[in-house]
Amino acid sequence: xxxxxEVYVLGGYQTxxxxxxxxxxxxxxxxMREAVLGALEETHIxxxxxxxxxxxxxxxxxxxxxxxxxxxxxxxxPAFSGIPTARHxxxxxxxxxxxxxxAAEIEAHRYDLACVVGVEQMKTxxxxxxxxxxxxxxxxxxxxxxxxxxxxxxxGKLGDEYDKRYGIKDEHLAEISTINYANGKLNPNAQxxxxxxxxxxAMSRDEFNGSIGGRIHISDCSQVTDGAAALLVASPEYAKxxxxxxxxxxxxxxxxxxxxxxxARILFEDKIAESANSEYILPHVRSTVTSAQKRAGIxxxxxIDAIETHDCFTTSEYMAIDHFALTAPxxxxxxxxxxxxxxxxxxxxxxxxxxxxxxxxVGATGVRQVLxxxxxxxxxxxDYQVEGAKNVQTLNIGGSGTTSVSFVIGT
Amino acid sequence: xxxxxxxxxxxxxxSSTVGSRVDTGSYDDDFDRVxxxxxxxxxxxxxxxxxxxxxxxxxxxxxxxxSIVATVTSGLSINQLAEGxxxxxxxxxxxxxxxxxxxxxVGTELVAGKDTDPKLVDFIDAYCTKLLGRAxxxxxxxxxxxGNRVGFKLLNECAILAEEHGxxxxxxxxxxxxxxxxxxxxxxxxxxxxxxxxxxxxIYELAxxxxxxxxxxxxxxxxxxxxxxxxxxxGGGFFGKDDAGGQIVLDPKTQNYVAKASISRPDLSFIDExxxxxxxxxxxxxMRAFAEATGPYxxxxxxxxxxxxxxxxxxxxxxxxxxxxxxxxxxxxxxWAPPSVLVxxxxxxxxxxxIEKAGLAVPPALANAQEGTTFFDDPQVNVGKFFVAA
Numbered sequence: 070x071x072x073x074x075e076v077y078v079l080g081g082y083q084t085x086x087x088x089x090x091x092x093x094x095x096x097x098x099x100x101m102r103e104a105v106l107g108a109l110e111e112t113h114i115x116x117x118x119x120x121x122x123x124x125x126x127x128x129x130x131x132x133x134x135x136x137x138x139x140x141x142x143x144x145x146x147p148a149f150s151g152i153p154t155a156r157h158x159x160x161x162x163x164x165x166x167x168x169x170x171x172a173a174e175i176e177a178h179r180y181d182l183a184c185v186v187g188v189e190q191m192k193t194x195x196x197x198x199x200x201x202x203x204x205x206x207x208x209x210x211x212x213x214x215x216x217x218x219x220x221x222x223x224x225g226k227l228g229d230e231y232d233k234r235y236g237i238k239d240e241h242l243a244e245i246s247t248i249n250y251a252n253g254k255l256n257p258n259a260q261x262x263x264x265x266x267x268x269x270x271a272m273s274r275d276e277f278n279g280s281i282g283g284r285i286h287i288s289d290c291s292q293v294t295d296g297a298a299a300l301l302v303a304s305p306e307y308a309k310x311x312x313x314x315x316x317x318x319x320x321x322x323x324x325x326x327x328x329x330x331x332x333a334r335i336l337f338e339d340k341i342a343e344s345a346n347s348e349y350i351l352p353h354v355r356s357t358v359t360s361a362q363k364r365a366g367i368x369x370x371x372x373i374d375a376i377e378t379h380d381c382f383t384t385s386e387y388m389a390i391d392h393f394a395l396t397a398p399x400x401x402x403x404x405x406x407x408x409x410x411x412x413x414x415x416x417x418x419x420x421x422x423x424x425x426x427x428x429x430x431v432g433a434t435g436v437r438q439v440l441x442x443x444x445x446x447x448x449x450x451x452d453y454q455v456e457g458a459k460n461v462q463t464l465n466i467g468g469s470g471t472t473s474v475s476f477v478i479g480t
Numbered sequence: 481x482x483x484x485x486x487x488x489x490x491x492x493x494x495s496s497t498v499g500s501r502v503d504t505g506s507y508d509d510d511f512d513r514v515x516x517x518x519x520x521x522x523x524x525x526x527x528x529x530x531x532x533x534x535x536x537x538x539x540x541x542x543x544x545x546x547s548i549v550a551t552v553t554s555g556l557s558i559n560q561l562a563e564g565x566x567x568x569x570x571x572x573x574x575x576x577x578x579x580x581x582x583x584x585x586v587g588t589e590l591v592a593g594k595d596t597d598p599k600l601v602d603f604i605d606a607y608c609t610k611l612l613g614r615a616x617x618x619x620x621x622x623x624x625x626x627g628n629r630v631g632f633k634l635l636n637e638c639a640i641l642a643e644e645h646g647x648x649x650x651x652x653x654x655x656x657x658x659x660x661x662x663x664x665x666x667x668x669x670x671x672x673x674x675x676x677x678x679x680x681x682x683i684y685e686l687a688x689x690x691x692x693x694x695x696x697x698x699x700x701x702x703x704x705x706x707x708x709x710x711x712x713x714x715g716g717g718f719f720g721k722d723d724a725g726g727q728i729v730l731d732p733k734t735q736n737y738v739a740k741a742s743i744s745r746p747d748l749s750f751i752d753e754x755x756x757x758x759x760x761x762x763x764x765x766x767m768r769a770f771a772e773a774t775g776p777y778x779x780x781x782x783x784x785x786x787x788x789x790x791x792x793x794x795x796x797x798x799x800x801x802x803x804x805x806x807x808x809x810x811x812x813x814x815x816w817a818p819p820s821v822l823v824x825x826x827x828x829x830x831x832x833x834x835i836e837k838a839g840l841a842v843p844p845a846l847a848n849a850q851e852g853t854t855f856f857d858d859p860q861v862n863v864g865k866f867f868v869a870a
Binding site: 102 | 498
């Protein structure tokens with residue numbers, strides 16, 4: 070049997086997540102186009118070299134009344150005529166699923182160069198309608214139908230479960246929010262980079278920071294975002310030629326060193342019932358993290374220099390901290406208090422600002438996370454660079470901890 | 481008064497924590513004490529030379545010799561404002577022009593006077609960039625500085641053209657598809673006609689240049705202002721609403737308003753075609769189609785855009801050291817496609833042809849450049865965002 074080839078991440082591009090593409094009166098294909106052409110320019114690759122394209126998107130049918138998003142890849146450049154394409158959906162993990170598919174095809178020796186583009190245009194509708202659309206990432210009929218903003222409520226319940234089992238404090242959630250916003254200010258593509266935020270505001274409970282789901286307040290939430298991100302991933306054969314062409318050593322190109330992928334039952338209460346005897350509240354998320362590390366040959370998170378995690382709400386990042394085993398289960402607050410997760414800490418989480426600071430265009434998020442890992446490992450993250458980052462890991466979650474995907478990107 | 485201002489700030493930023501970080505006071509009771517304690521004195525009183533000078537006189541008497549004095553002005557001369565002040569005041573004095581609303585628009589002009597300490601200019605530049613998240617542009621102490629000089633030249637040119645063609649047509653011809661979110665004459669209504677007049681009169685008087693006549697306020701605007709028309713703040717300017725809430729448009733020739741629905745749209749299919757290209761992200765195709773569009777209406781739009789590009793490049797060396805300063809303030813301050821973005825998107829040769837066709841002189845920076853040169857140099861900016869699809 071032939072050896073499984075490595076999958077190289079050559080580079081990519083994300084759009085400015087502060088943009089409102091509805092105000093620009095644009096179709097989402099414009100967003101895909103800017104991301105893909107930006108990635109090609111960044112990597113000095115010609116459109117004709119791309120052999121296959123995978124699109125990650127959650128709900129084009131709802132936000133833009135348009136399905137079949139893979140086909141829109143061909144609208145980007147005439148050179149893409151005839152190219153194989155596919156669209157992948159797994160709620161907020163759609164972008165990671167698209168990358169898994171592209172990586173699998175490279176591992177299977179089918180293609181040497183793939184483009185992965187994640188895209189979501191969310192500002193086509195108001196917050197109420199958008200919140201309802203997002204409810205389809207849960208079991209809509211049972212958990213979202215007729216409920217205003219179902220997801221903040223589900224992730225509020227995650228906080229409640231922590232409270233029940235271990236205790237949880239608003240102060241620590243506010244600190245998570247503060248760090249993500251502060252990091253976002255260093256990221257020129259972050260949606261919130263010019264917004265006003267500080268710890269006191271995150272702890273305030275008046276009209277400007279009301280509750281929208283139990284313990285979840287506005288400052289605990291990720292953003293409604295229009296955005297796209299694209300990556301170019303390649304086989305060793307292509308990467309070798311490319312490295313010579315652009316004049317870099319092959320060893321310096323970041324690779325997908327490991328991946329993890331699990332699914333838990335879709336209802337939040339079923340997940341909780343299932344984990345009643347586990348020390349982890351979402352054990353399948355824990356498995357995703359450890360299987361990615363195992364495949365990368367990394368024993369535990371001490372071998373990871375930074376994390377790009379799925380902070381759709383502050384409670385999700387609170388969960389990620391102990392699920393990465395930065396602390397014992399239930400003790401995430403220790404890593405927050407000790408400065409472990411801050412930029413400059415021993416394992417910074419979301420140097421980009423994450424979903425709270427950088428923004429959360431649902432189908433693009435998984436791709437954006439890997440792009441940010443690439444930037445960290447390649448040393449091109451600018452003001453939010455984690456010094457000396459060699460291995461950076463993602464955690465991308467669809468639904469209420471339902472589909473989990475993690476990548477370890479490193480050299 | 482001061483408390484009302486703070487309440488407005490809390491509402492604007494949407495956080496009560498602003499309130500606990502700000503102390504308010506009165507000019508009578510607190511001024512001397514607060515100014516004496518301050519590291520940075522940031523003056524933002526009404527744009528009247530004599531009024532500002534009165535305050536500077538008071539500040540000069542009580543400030544610490546090492547404190548910084550910054551003034552918000554969109555047009556008054558920094559050197560003139562500093563006249564008669566102490567040496568330490570002049571050394572520590574500079575202009576800091578924030579654009580409205582400052583919590584949304586990050587473009588900020590930094591203007592040094594002839595006696596301003598260069599080290600202070602570097603410090604304020606870095607402070608505003610790093611701590612306040614501003615996009616800083618250094619400009620010379622010239623009328624309107626960089627942004628308003630270039631921006632209001634285009635706005636006033638549109639107001640002049642509106643006399644013959646009507647505001648509705650002009651705003652569509654120089655509309656979002658040419659690289660801006662808000663149409664030109666709607667912008668003048670929003671800014672206020674009085675502010676518009678103050679800015680263009682100042683430039684017209686102090687900076688006679690190759691576009692002198694396009695900076696002369698149209699007579700019909702002066703007439704209507706005498707009757708109390710000041711734009712949106714007085715209920716309408718170029719555009720407004722009738723008593724029944726229907727949209728109405730000014731007819732500058734008669735100085736009366738007519739129903740928007742009664743104005744027929746001529747054949748502007750070239751705009752529809754370009755908008756459709758922008759909508760799917762084909763900005764280069766769109767702007768090339770713009771440069772190549774034919775007919776009298778396309779010629780009007782091309783002349784305004786060609787004028788914007790050539791006027792911007794001609795200001796290099798006069799108001800900023802390089803074109804990137806003007807690019808930055810037009811992008812970050814006005815949210816318009818910066819002149820270099822237009823040249824890159826349209827293409828150098830087509831841009832030069834467009835400028836020549838408009839009967840304008842081609843700026844040397846363009847005439848001497850090689851085809852294929854990229855003018856816009858800010859990789860952080862998504863240039864596509866400027867091209868709004870109608």
